[in-house]
Amino acid sequence: xxxxxxxGLVLLIASGVIFIIAGLMQLLGAFPLYGLSLIExxxxxxxxxxxxxxxxxxLGVKVGGSAVLLAISxxxxxxxxxxxxxxxxPGRLEDGSVAIFRTAEFSSVSELSISCEISSGSLEVxxxxxxxxxxxxxxxxxxxxxxxxxxxxxGGRLSVFLKAGAILLRLFVASWLPWSLTAxxxxxxxxxxxxxxxxxSLRLSSALGSITLSIMAQELLWNSTITASTGLGSLDLxxxxxxxxxxxxxAxxxxxxxxxxxxxxxxxxSGWDYLLIRSEGYASAEHFLxxxxxxxxxxxxxxxxxxx
Amino acid sequence: MAPSGQAxxxxxxxxxxxxxxxxxYFFLGLAIVSLGLSALMAQLGLLKPLEALSLFLWLxxxxxxxxxxxxxxxxxxxxxxxxxxxxxxxxAALAAAVFLGLTAWWPLLILALGACSLAYxxxxxxxxxxxx
Numbered sequence: 465x466x467x468x469x470x471x472g473l474v475l476l477i478a479s480g481v482i483f484i485i486a487g488l489m490q491l492l493g494a495f496p497l498y499g500l501s502l503i504e505x506x507x508x509x510x511x512x513x514x515x516x517x518x519x520x521x522x523l524g525v526k527v528g529g530s531a532v533l534l535a536i537s538x539x540x541x542x543x544x545x546x547x548x549x550x551x552x553x554p555g556r557l558e559d560g561s562v563a564i565f566r567t568a569e570f571s572s573v574s575e576l577s578i579s580c581e582i583s584s585g586s587l588e589v590x591x592x593x594x595x596x597x598x599x600x601x602x603x604x605x606x607x608x609x610x611x612x613x614x615x616x617x618x619g620g621r622l623s624v625f626l627k628a629g630a631i632l633l634r635l636f637v638a639s640w641l642p643w644s645l646t647a648x649x650x651x652x653x654x655x656x657x658x659x660x661x662x663x664x665s666l667r668l669s670s671a672l673g674s675i676t677l678s679i680m681a682q683e684l685l686w687n688s689t690i691t692a693s694t695g696l697g698s699l700d701l702x703x704x705x706x707x708x709x710x711x712x713x714x715a716x717x718x719x720x721x722x723x724x725x726x727x728x729x730x731x732x733x734s735g736w737d738y739l740l741i742r743s744e745g746y747a748s749a750e751h752f753l754x755x756x757x758x759x760x761x762x763x764x765x766x767x768x769x770x771x772x
Numbered sequence: 773m774a775p776s777g778q779a780x781x782x783x784x785x786x787x788x789x790x791x792x793x794x795x796x797y798f799f800l801g802l803a804i805v806s807l808g809l810s811a812l813m814a815q816l817g818l819l820k821p822l823e824a825l826s827l828f829l830w831l832x833x834x835x836x837x838x839x840x841x842x843x844x845x846x847x848x849x850x851x852x853x854x855x856x857x858x859x860x861x862x863x864a865a866l867a868a869a870v871f872l873g874l875t876a877w878w879p880l881l882i883l884a885l886g887a888c889s890l891a892y893x894x895x896x897x898x899x900x901x902x903x904x
Contacts, residue, residue: 470900477893483886490879533889540882554876 471520475530482537486544491554493606495547498629501583502650505546509539548584548651550606550630561605563613565598565622567638573598574620576643578635584651585631586673591639591658598641599624604632642685649673653697660753663688671695674762682706682771684751691756698762701755704769710749715739715757715764723763728770743770795846799839806831822870829867836860854895858888 489495497505513535520527543549567573576598580587592600599622603611611628626633637643637658644664647654653673660666660681665688668675674697679690683706692699698720705711711729715722716738724731724739732740743749757764806828814824840856865884869877 470897473893473897473900476889477897480886480888480890480893483882483889485886487879487881487883487886490882491877537886537889544879552875552878554872 471525472527472530475527475534479530479533479537482534482541486537486541489541490544490549490552493550493553495545495550497542497545498547498550498609500546502543502546502548505542505548506539509535509542512542513538546583547606547609547629550609551585551604551632553606561603561610563601563603565600565615565624567596567598570598570617570622572620573617573622574641575622576638576641577621577623578626578637578643578645578647579624580626580633580635580645580647581628582631582633582647582649582652583629585628585633585649586652587647587649587654588634589645589647589654589656589658590634590636591660592636593639593659594636595638595640597636598622598638600636601626602634602636603628606630660688660690661685663690666690666692668692669694670697673697674699676700676702678702680704681709681711681753683708684753687752687754689754689756693758694760694762696761697759698764699757699759700765700767701757702767703755704771705743705753707745707770707772708750709743709753709770710746710751711743711753711755711768711770712746713739713741713755713757713766713768715766717758717762717764718760720759720761720763722766724766724768726766726768728772729768739764739766741766741768743768795839795842799835802835802838803832806835826867826871829863829870833860833864833867836863854892858892861888 500508516534517531520531578599601613605611605628609629609631611626611631611633614625616623635645637645639659639662642662642664644666646665646667648669650671651673652670654668654670654675656666656668656676657678658680660679661683662685664686668677668691670693672695675692675694677690677692677700679702681688681704692701699715701713701715703711703713713729718737722734722737722739724741726741728744729741730744732742734740746752757766810819810824810828810831813819813827814821819827836856837860840853840860843856844853861884862881865880869880872880
């Protein structure tokens with residue numbers, strides 16, 4: 465019969481086996497729980513770990529470190545099983561695939577709305593002045609993990625919904641149409657570089673990744689809003705506006721820091737955890753750009769310039 | 773003073789006299805030589821930075837494994853050999869991952885951790901059963 469103190473060693477052995485299985489699954493690209501979100505996978509792992517600890521507690525077994533290692537190994541196994549880290553496998557990404565929405569095919573479209581939801585991986589967004597193109601999505605995924613791309617045209621508005629597990633995604637958005645974009649990722653970075661003259665709204669969020677925004681607005685056709693938020697990642701804003709644009713930037717962080725470098729902007733209020741700036745001549749501007757940045761633990765860097 | 777330790781393990785005695793451990797100095801020296809050698813090769817352009825890092829980790833793994841082996845052969849320092857062997861294995865896995873590309877081959881670290889946990893658990897379990 466097993467002695468109580470052997471339980472710790474058995475748990476240690478079990479952790480070892482689980483770690484080996486998890487490592488092999490990731491290396492071989494086997495993800496049996498693919499489709500489960502990162503949060504769901506972690507939730508299940510915590511549930512299993514909690515139940516094991518409860519049982520050990522009820523049996524009066526003291527195993528401390530071994531139980532913690534078992535809980536960690538279960539979390540690693542669940543996260544890997546869900547395929548959240550599928551893009552980080554050796555040489556198994558497919559060649560790039562492309563989904564294109566051309567102007568010729570959607571001649572009635574006068575506005576663009578894009579919604580993008582990614583579990584893990586990186587997202588890059590660029591604007592393009594190419595008038596033959598509405599949207600181009602270039603992506604790299606593992607075989608069998610192609611993203612879901614749906615679209616509909618209602619009242620001249622083309623709405624594109626893109627959902628993916630693990631992906632490297634690059635979007636090229638027509639900058640000559642009124643457009644709005646909502647993108648979120650649980651684990652991965654977002655990088656955006658565009659001209660926002662025709663932008664209506666932009667919402668970006670990343671739970672664990674960073675966000676880098678490079679924005680140019682020599683003029684605006686209407687008022688625009690930009691919202692970017694991260695949980696643990698950093699947030700960098702590089703903003704250049706023209707004289708006719710009135711711009712306000714609000715930045716706030718819970719535990720991170722905020723740095724700024726401004727030209728043609730004035731600080732309305734600031735503290736260690738918040739910053740509010742406005743462009744010179746804000747009140748007399750033709751159109752307004754409202755930028756809101758927030759992080760929980762990451763730092764925020766704001767570089768803003770108003771060109772005459 | 774009474775020796776401590778679980779059944780089935782070699783007893784460990786509390787340290788009575790602060791005495792220099794020549795084996796530690798020797799292997800610490802080897803580890804520093806490995807670091808210097810790798811840095812020098814990178815500086816001379818013979819290796820790229822990541823290759824140099826990989827080389828250092830390989831050499832460190834060899835030093836740690838050798839240290840573990842020698843300590844295992846000397847009973848009064850045997851209790852230190854297992855942590856050193858485990859550290860050496862993790863260093864070797866990290867070296868391989870860095871050499872092959874950390875982005876894709878990071879699971880080698882998980883494999884090494886798993887193998888170490890498994891080996892340690894089995895070793896201790898067998899020792900405990902033998903003692904009973």
